[in-house]
Amino acid sequence: MSTSGPPQILLHDPTLRDGHHAVGHQLDADQLRAYARAADAARVPVVEVGHGNGLGASSLQTGRAHLDDATMLITVREALTSSRMGVFMAPGWGTSHDLEAAVRHGADVVRIAAHCTEADVTERHLGVVRDLGAEAQGVLLMSHMTGPGRLAEQCALMVEFGAQAVGIMDSAGHYLPADVTERIGAIAAAVDVDVIFHGHNNLGLAVANSLAAADAGARIIDATARGFGAGAGNTQLEALVPVLERRGHTTGIGLREVLAAADIAANRLMKAPPSIDSLAVAGGVAGVFSGFKRPVLAAARAEGVDPVELFLALGERQVIAGQEDLIGAVARRLKAAAR
Incomplete structure (x- = not known):
């Protein structure tokens, strides 16, 4: 160059x-x-x-x-x-x-x-x-x-x-x-x-x-x-x-x-351009892989937990791409803790 x-x-x-x-x-x-x-x-x-x-x-x-x-x-x-x-x-x-x-x-x-x-x-x-x-x-x-x-x-x-x-x-x-x-x-x-x-x-x-x-x-x-x-x-x-x-x-x-x-x-290509919503900010603050948004939403709905809290909990555990199976497990722990 x-x-x-x-x-x-x-x-x-x-x-x-x-x-x-x-x-x-x-x-x-x-x-x-x-x-x-x-x-x-x-x-x-x-x-x-x-x-x-x-x-x-x-x-x-x-x-x-x-x-x-x-x-x-x-x-x-x-x-x-x-x-x-x-x-x-x-x-x-x-x-x-x-x-x-x-x-x-x-x-x-x-x-x-x-x-x-x-x-x-x-x-x-x-x-x-x-x-x-x-x-x-x-x-x-x-x-x-x-x-x-x-x-x-x-x-x-x-x-x-x-x-x-x-x-x-x-x-x-x-x-x-x-x-x-x-x-x-x-x-x-x-x-x-x-x-x-x-x-x-x-x-x-x-x-x-x-x-x-x-x-x-x-x-x-x-x-x-x-x-x-x-x-x-x-x-x-x-x-x-x-x-x-x-x-x-x-x-x-x-x-x-x-x-x-x-x-x-x-x-x-897209229904709507990407936006900086609450989950995006939570993921950025927590340092969680951006590609987890869709599975986090699905797991949060399935377990009845707050997706923002789920993102923050995943960040505390330093979950990375390839560990998608942990999203549901962490959501279940949050649900159990709330009880």
């Missing part, structure tokens, strides 16, 4: 992956195709697609997707002419076979995710991605659950494993801008590859946090159309583009075209 002129930010768009959480992973082929074409026309560098929890994650526990992985990837790949296609996988949900199939279906960028203190589980799969010839990226989930130094160490470990970009996800929408500045700065100082930041909007700070990440040295920022995503949603793509440009960070994305893509997303 050139050091002259304003820093270039590569925007990575997981509207068709993280957005899936907001609709129970039920997007159909026409919806995927319509948004992929619009994002491609806006010159979005990377369009990520798949089940909300990534490759191989469609299940009773996390929610069955309307389409299988192969159909989703083939549909989006055919719709893209200039944008690269990205996929996401967390070991334990997806396997090497899922990675091989994804690259065979045209995935250019493959993200391997791990809990923020467990980067060692990415070693095998990052190696597989490199062997397959795709760009390998490593991301740490629930990154608020450990400090800047530990995150920097974990990211450096993923670089040793072959990651060509590394970074953090604010999976619970818990960060303030100062938290992001400190963590991204520590990671950028520890690695010699591009640094990634992925924000959520539970406390209304996703754009501010993303700007803080860019200022602190992140060069790959995630954002979705209308903020379409789990819980209160992700960083809003069409708002972030002009904010970054005003700050002096170039993106290469056309403003009118990205606004048009956002309108297509609003009209075709």
Whole structure:
């Protein structure tokens, strides 16, 4: 990357992956195709697609997707002419076979995710991605659950494993801008590859946090159309583009075209844009995975407990993605305690 002129930010768009959480992973082929074409026309560098929890994650526990992985990837790949296609996988949900199939279906960028203190589980799969010839990226989930130094160490470990970009996800929408500045700065100082930041909007700070990440040295920022995503949603793509440009960070994305893509997303993908409701705020404060909103509501209704109290109780137990089965158990404990 050139050091002259304003820093270039590569925007990575997981509207068709993280957005899936907001609709129970039920997007159909026409919806995927319509948004992929619009994002491609806006010159979005990377369009990520798949089940909300990534490759191989469609299940009773996390929610069955309307389409299988192969159909989703083939549909989006055919719709893209200039944008690269990205996929996401967390070991334990997806396997090497899922990675091989994804690259065979045209995935250019493959993200391997791990809990923020467990980067060692990415070693095998990052190696597989490199062997397959795709760009390998490593991301740490629930990154608020450990400090800047530990995150920097974990990211450096993923670089040793072959990651060509590394970074953090604010999976619970818990960060303030100062938290992001400190963590991204520590990671950028520890690695010699591009640094990634992925924000959520539970406390209304996703754009501010993303700007803080860019200022602190992140060069790959995630954002979705209308903020379409789990819980209160992700960083809003069409708002972030002009904010970054005003700050002096170039993106290469056309403003009118990205606004048009956002309108297509609003009209075709979602019943209503994500909002910062009481549960979103509770999840952000408690530091609970944003994708738990739907199962928390279901468990709270089933047991007759307050969903806000359930979110706070899950936060006290530091429950993470993949532990959906604990939501019902904690709800039953709250019900028993109330008696």
